[in-house]
Amino acid sequence: MVTISDIDLREGIHQAIKSAGELSEPVLVSAVEEINFTEPLAFFAKGGELYAGERFFWKEPSEALIFAGLGICMQIQSEQAAGRFFHVEKKWQEAVGNLHKIGAREIRGTGPIMFGGFSFDPLKKQSDLWLKYSHARLHIPEFLLTKNGNKTYLTTNILCMKHDDLSLADRITAKRNAILSSFSEEQNKPAVNHIVARQEIGKEEWLQTVQVLVEELKNSRELKKVVMARELVVTAKDEIAPETVLENLLKEQPDSYTFAFEADDSCFIGASPERLVKKEGSTLYSAGVAGSTARGKTAEEEKLLGDKLLADEKNLIEHQYVVDMIRSAMEQVCSELHIPERPVLMKMRDIQHLYT
Secondary structure, rough: OOOOOOOHHHHHHHHHHHEEEOOOOEEEEEEEEEEEEHHHHHHHHHHHHHHHHOEEEEOOOOOOOEEEEEEEOOOEEEEEOOOOOHHHHHHHHHHHOOOEEOOOOOOOOOOOOOOEEOOOOOOOOOOHHHOOOOOEEEEOOOOEEEEEEEEEEEEEEEEOOOOOOOOOOOOOOOHHHHHHHOOOOOOOOOOOOEEEEEEEEEEEEEEEEEHHHHHHHOOOOOOOOOOOEEEEEEHHHHOOHHHHHHHHHHHOOOOOOOEEEEOOOEEEEEEEOOOOOOOOOEEEOOOEEEEHHHEOHHHHHHHHHHHHHHOOHHHHHHHHHHHHHHHHHHHHHOOOOOOOOOOOEOOOOOOEEEEE
């Protein structure tokens, strides 16, 4: 087990402050150690006492990697519709350009990792729900808990400036030691919250839009598929804790990507079976999930429903639209593409999807 002493952390910060003075720019310190604590959700929940509004959580469907982050070491934002990806990349490269590493190294999912996201459509006017989220909002956490297989690591990230002194080391060490000593595997169970109101926003307008789109789909050669959604506002008797929602999602949707990202008093939270994009080295992965049916109450019924979905022309056509869209996007950045000829079934708790 790799552990970091207070002396190691203090010396690393001291060297980084010295480098920041020589370079006249901030220097990032990233200290990684293996710890015995193994429950990321409890880490996230307990962290709300000190880091409310500055937490995130992420779990892969396989549970090979689970992250929980507290605090903000460095934040990168952009309100610009154009150039936001390049802006984030530039700031990220600057942040890790003079990185000082302490402790365990080259362990997947540890060290300085940036979490956050980009708006889906930067040209669309933001609703009140999204005002806390810039078109690009990402940050490196102060403390990152990484569960990698059966091992757990704590990364401590510190951004050192040339004007800092060793009091920075004292503050960070005190925070780190408090975290290591105070977190328990058991999280406080919040009381069951009661829903007091539900309101569908713009339901009549949505229904009218559906009618218009049906006619356009009949008559248009360019329009092939439209995905629509409408807003549902749920009001509870008491404040809804993100960890309560996460706990339910982890139980109900174990095969999904489960996430939470706080921005002040707002939290973007959810679970999705669909991978958008994953990059490992020079290999890029994506997935098309479209076309659905129920699981079935018995194994026989489930197989019958699944076979019917795999042979359903309407669902296969709609699924192919998604595959073609992903193909078109990836052809622009890839030298070689591998796409299965036919979709398979992705089975979730209540539903089966066509999956490529």
